[in-house]
Amino acid sequence: xxxxxxxxxxxxxxxxxxxxxxxxxxxxxxxxxxxxxxxxxxxxxxxxxxxxxxxxxxxxxxxxxxxxxxxxxxxxxxxxxxxxxxxxxxxxxxxxxxxxxxxxxxxxxxxxxxxxxxxxxxxxxxxxxxxxxxxxxxxxxxxxxxxxxxxxxxxxxxxxxxxxxxxxxxxxxxxxxxxxxxxxxxxxxxxxxxxxxxxxxxxxxxxxxxxxxxxxxxxxxxxxxxxxxxxxxxxxxxxxxxxxxxxxxxxxxxxxxxxxxxxxxxxxxxxxxxxxxxxxxxxxxxxxxxxxxxxxxxxxxxxxxxxxxxxxxxxxxxxxxxxxxxxxxxxxxxxxxxxxxxxxxxxxxxxxxxxxxxxxxxxxxxxxxxxxxxxxxxxx
Numbered sequence: 001x002x003x004x005x006x007x008x009x010x011x012x013x014x015x016x017x018x019x020x021x022x023x024x025x026x027x028x029x030x031x032x033x034x035x036x037x038x039x040x041x042x043x044x045x046x047x048x049x050x051x052x053x054x055x056x057x058x059x060x061x062x063x064x065x066x067x068x069x070x071x072x073x074x075x076x077x078x079x080x081x082x083x084x085x086x087x088x089x090x091x092x093x094x095x096x097x098x099x100x101x102x103x104x105x106x107x108x109x110x111x112x113x114x115x116x117x118x119x120x121x122x123x124x125x126x127x128x129x130x131x132x133x134x135x136x137x138x139x140x141x142x143x144x145x146x147x148x149x150x151x152x153x154x155x156x157x158x159x160x161x162x163x164x165x166x167x168x169x170x171x172x173x174x175x176x177x178x179x180x181x182x183x184x185x186x187x188x189x190x191x192x193x194x195x196x197x198x199x200x201x202x203x204x205x206x207x208x209x210x211x212x213x214x215x216x217x218x219x220x221x222x223x224x225x226x227x228x229x230x231x232x233x234x235x236x237x238x239x240x241x242x243x244x245x246x247x248x249x250x251x252x253x254x255x256x257x258x259x260x261x262x263x264x265x266x267x268x269x270x271x272x273x274x275x276x277x278x279x280x281x282x283x284x285x286x287x288x289x290x291x292x293x294x295x296x297x298x299x300x301x302x303x304x305x306x307x308x309x310x311x312x313x314x315x316x317x318x319x320x321x322x323x324x325x326x327x328x329x330x331x332x333x334x335x336x337x338x339x340x341x342x343x344x345x346x347x348x349x350x351x352x353x354x355x356x357x358x359x360x361x362x363x364x365x366x367x368x369x370x371x372x373x374x375x376x377x378x379x380x
Contacts, residue, residue: 001030002130002147005294009119013087013096015073018123019228019253020173021165023147024099027123028069032097035067036060040075053082060086060094067095074100084114101173102226122228124290125254126150128375137359141269141279144256162260166190173227180223185212189220194252194262197230198278200305201247221250229253231289236302236315249303251282258282271330280330281313284357284374288314291378310344316380322353324380329358334371342369355380 004027008014018024028035038059040046048055056079060068073079083096096118100106106113126145128135134150143149143158146165152158170187173179180186189210196206201221203214210217224230230253235246252258259265259279269276285301292299298319304312314326327341334356342354346368356371364371372379 001026002126002132002134002150004123005127005130005291006121006123007294008121011095012119013083013114013117014098014119014121015113016097016099016121016123017102017228018099019101020168021146021148022123022125024123025071026147028097028099032067032069034065035069035097036063036065037069037071040070040072046075049079050076053079056082057086066093067097069097069099071099072101073098074102074106077106080106080114084117087114087117102228122293124286124293127287127290127294129291137283138269140283141255141276142259144254144259146254146256149256158256159260159265162256162265165257166260169227169229174223179226180220185210185216186220186223189217190261191263193221193224193250194258195264196250197252197258198249198281200235200249203247224250224252229257233285233314234302236304246305251285253286255279255283255286277330280359280374281328284328284377285314287374288316288377288380304345306344310341312341312345322351323349324353324355325349326355326357326380328374329356332359332361334358334360334364334366336366338371339366339369353380 004023006027008016008027008031016024016028036059038045038049038056040049053076070079070083080098083098086094087096098118126147128140131145131150143162148161149158152161170183170190174186175183189206189212192206192209203217207214207217212220221232225232230251232248232250234248237246252261259267264275267275269279289301291297292301300317302315302317304315304325312325313328314324316324316326318324325342325345327338329338331338338356338358342356345352346354354369356369357374357377358371359374360371361373363373363376
């Protein structure tokens with residue numbers, strides 16, 4: 001097992017959210033080997049607690065475990081009321097660890113998130129730092145970094161796993177949870193969305209491709225966010241109101257999964273192509289997002305586009321520090337002709353710090369612009 005960067009509380013109850021396959025159960029098994037686990041994927045356990053949530057107290061009464069793990073808590077949101085009650089009992093010394101795919105999904109169902117009595121943590125696919133010597137950039141772009149990928153040796157096995165993941169997501173996260181009633185258009189949407197990651201969203205165009213209305217497309221994207229399959233990147237503006245009026249971008253949480261959903265696994269990412277550059281951008285942005293969450297930096301992220309269509313990949317609002325404008329380039333040698341995007345905004349943001357992240361291993365300085373190897377993004 002790889003050493004994970006996430007820090008989990010030992011003396012307090014907490015939620016551990018993460019998409020399927022990110023390693024929540026494995027991590028908890030290692031860190032809390034003596035915990036009592038209640039698995040809601042077990043049909044009998046789910047049925048019993050669905051009908052009688054108060055039976056939870058009886059299930060843990062005979063255990064000496066200090067930590068109680070309840071897997072897939074989103075299956076029985078009402079069970080959180082019982083967990084809340086047990087935490088409040090003065091004589092109860094148990095710490096509850098509640099895993100699930102999304103806090104948003106629980107909130108949307110009106111679930112009790114324990115009013116701050118349980119901390120919130122998110123687990124993501126493996127980062128470059130967590131992988132250490134096992135990290136290979138080309139593999140990360142092609143296969144992603146879900147933990148299971150690294151136990152599979154053949155390319156066929158990796159491809160089969162990612163295809164199965166996509167089908168399991170449709171079956172268990174979407175259909176079984178009744179997030180939508182009509183699966184075929186959502187299946188088509190997934191392919192279209194996976195092809196268009198990192199692009200400014202045009203809901204009308206996507207709706208025409210899928211055969212639904214734009215509001216349905218927006219609800220589909222909400223499902224992807226709620227199940228932690230990806231995240232929106234809003235357009236930057238100093239006014240929050242204006243920021244929300246502009247169309248966002250969407251990035252998937254893992255390159256391997258997005259390639260499987262797009263039916264692009266047979267296409268090898270080729271250096272120098274636009275597709276390779278798009279995958280590299282999604283990969284780097286995910287690395288930055290994951291590190292921000294694990295290290296609790298409280299950065300806010302967006303993208304920037306001028307009236308003439310010039311874009312900056314990432315705008316980072318950093319508490320107590322200047323605004324950072326970041327361009328992501330898959331080149332192995334940063335040159336003057338890579339600077340035009342940032343230079344276009346330099347006068348409009350005189351106090352901002354400007355960065356290029358690329359595959360160039362040699363740090364460089366071009367006036368106000370710092371060009372860094374992508375793996376030094378934590379210096380931003």
